[in-house]
Each structure stands twice: as structure tokens, then as C-alpha cells.
Amino acid sequence: MKKNLMLVVLLALIGLTFQNCYGQTSKDQGKDSKKAPEYSRTDSAPVEKANKDWQKILPSDVYEVARLKGTERPFTSPYEHSKEIGTFYCAVCGNPLFKSDAKYESGCGWPSFFEPISKKSIIEANDNSLGMHRIEVMCGRCKSHLGHVFDDGPPPTGLRYCINGVVLDFEKAKTAEKKYEGKKKGNSGS
Ligand SMILES: [Zn+2]
Numbered sequence: 025m026k027k028n029l030m031l032v033v034l035l036a037l038i039g040l041t042f043q044n045c046y047g048q049t050s051k052d053q054g055k056d057s058k059k060a061p062e063y064s065r066t067d068s069a070p071v072e073k074a075n076k077d078w079q080k081i082l083p084s085d086v087y088e089v090a091r092l093k094g095t096e097r098p099f100t101s102p103y104e105h106s107k108e109i110g111t112f113y114c115a116v117c118g119n120p121l122f123k124s125d126a127k128y129e130s131g132c133g134w135p136s137f138f139e140p141i142s143k144k145s146i147i148e149a150n151d152n153s154l155g156m157h158r159i160e161v162m163c164g165r166c167k168s169h170l171g172h173v174f175d176d177g178p179p180p181t182g183l184r185y186c187i188n189g190v191v192l193d194f195e196k197a198k199t200a201e202k203k204y205e206g207k208k209k210g211n212s213g214s
Pocket of ligand 1: 114115116117118119163164165166167168
């Protein structure tokens, strides 16, 4: 009897380890693999799609947060401490959400911003789940869940948009690169 129990526990542990490893791999590879046909960084037309259809397109970690209102594990997003200059887009539909100049280190474990690109880039809604009152933040174009907004942020807004990194796509600013290239050329010519 005891031996059988040990075996079950051992198998469960192996299963968990495998699941963790597999989860990590799919997260690393999944980000840029599949995009919805509606994915666009310039088209602002609303995107409506049933969750069963999203599930076929999105990587599982993106689907879980964006469509099932999940939360990624804190301190796991590479965007949390990123200082690069550019724009953060919705990973589901490509809608521009936040500029890097509105990003700051809140220490809460998720990428944090003090304001969205515009009022239209996000939707806010009351969230009374988990026995607390919070304000949920969704993508203004595809209504994917992004995170929550709290009123303990820095000036000028005093807001903290606490966003799951897995539902963000980042693109470096092109103008900054051009300026740098121009500078390089100028230097080499002199
Ligand atoms: Zn979106």
C-alpha cells in the first residue's frame, strides 16, 4: 500500500516538473508565432471573436490572461524592468496601448505605467472578483484583459496601470534608431 502511494506521489511530482518545463518553453516560443488575421498596429476597427476561436490562435499563456482574465506569475515578465524606448501593443490585436515614457518601476512584479497612449486605447471596468474591488483594464480594440489600474501611481496621473507582460508586444522606437545612425554616420565622416 505504502509503496503504491509513494509511486503516485512520485508520478505526480514528475508530472508537475514536466508541466513547468513545458509551460516555460511554450511561453518563450509562443510570443511571435501565431497572430489573428485581425492583428494590426494601424487598424483601429473593433475586433470581435469568440473565445473558442481565440483559443485556436493564441498561445496558451496569452489566451489564459487575455481571454480568461488570468494573471501571470509576478516578477516573470522581461518587460517589468525593461528601459527600452518604444511602444507596447496589445499582443492579441496589435492595438497601441502604452508608450515606454509612461513606464516606471513600481516594484509590484508586473510592468507598470502611469498612463495609456490615449483614453480610447483601453477600457476600464469594475472588477469585484476575489472579494475585492478593483478596476480592470482591457484592450480598447479587442477587449482582451490586460490587468488592473490602481490609484497609487506616480505624478502626473497618480495612477498605476499594472499590466500582464504576456499580453504586451513591444516595438523599439524607429526614430531613436535613425537618430543614432545619423550620429554614427556624422562621426565616421569627420
Ligand atoms: Zn487588443
